[in-house]
Amino acid sequence: CYLCRCERIANCHPLAKCLPHEGSFYCQCTDGYEGTGTDCWDVDECDKLQHQICPAFSYCVNTNGSFTCTCWSGFQDNGTHCLDIDECATGDFPCPDNSTCTNLEGSYKCTCDPGFTRNGTLCVDIDECSLGLTRCPNFSNCLNTVGSSFCKCWEGYQGNSTVCEEINECLDNITCPEHKIRKPYLYVHVFSRWLWIFLILPLRMVKY
Structure with a gap:
């Protein structure tokens, strides 16, 4: 044969x-x-034809008599190309609380939100008050909150984060309600007593 x-x-x-x-x-x-x-x-096709036989964002693996193309980490094979995986959209990312995920080509990054800073693997609150990052006006205190801070005027003062002015309580119609109500009554009451003592009482004591 x-x-x-x-x-x-x-x-x-x-x-x-x-x-x-x-x-x-x-x-x-x-x-x-x-x-x-x-x-x-x-x-070894990979050694000779790496960029011709495999798509972008992949590496070539030589085998006996053949080869395979494997997408890089962060990319997925759609049959002909290696496409970027949006880890932020799929939720496949280990970003800590109080941070934002940003997709990158083949990867991603975690950025702490405003008011927070990186501490190892965590995003922790920045105490803007103790660090002097928040400048409050005179007659006010700086109060730290989670992720932020604000200025609070002292008692007896009013304003905002730029100025605190003294409150003139005398201009407030409800500041002294007790005096405004009782003071006229006091005058009438005292006057009526003196009227009784010096005018009405002597007349009643006169005998006809």
């Missing part, structure tokens, strides 16, 4: 095939291998 004659005459390598040629035979290494036919070894 043809194959029997080829194997007997050509003495091909196990990874080669025997082919007829001008009344004789010759050995040719199969795809993925190279050599004389009687000796065949693996072709």
Whole structure:
């Protein structure tokens, strides 16, 4: 048979095939291998054709007689290309509380929100008051809150984060309700007593 004659005459390598040629035979290494036919070894396609056979954002892995393309971490294979994975959109990210996830090509980053700072793997509150980051006006105190701070005027003062002014309580109609209500009554009450003592009482004491 043809194959029997080829194997007997050509003495091909196990990874080669025997082919007829001008009344004789010759050995040719199969795809993925190279050599004389009687000796065949693996072709490292990754070393020779990395950028031609694999898509961007992937690396080539050589195998016996072939190769595979594997997408980099942070990318996924759609069959022909390696596409970026948006970890922030999929929720597949370990960002700490009080931080914002920003997608990057093949990765992501976690940024602490305003009012917070990085402390190891956590985003902790910044005490703007103790660090002097919040400048409050005179007659006020700085109060730290989670992620922020604010200025509070002293009692008896009013204003905002830029100025605190003294409150004139005398201009407030409800500041002294007791005096405004009882003072006229006091005058009438005292006047009526003196009227009784000096005018009405003597008249009653007069006998006709």
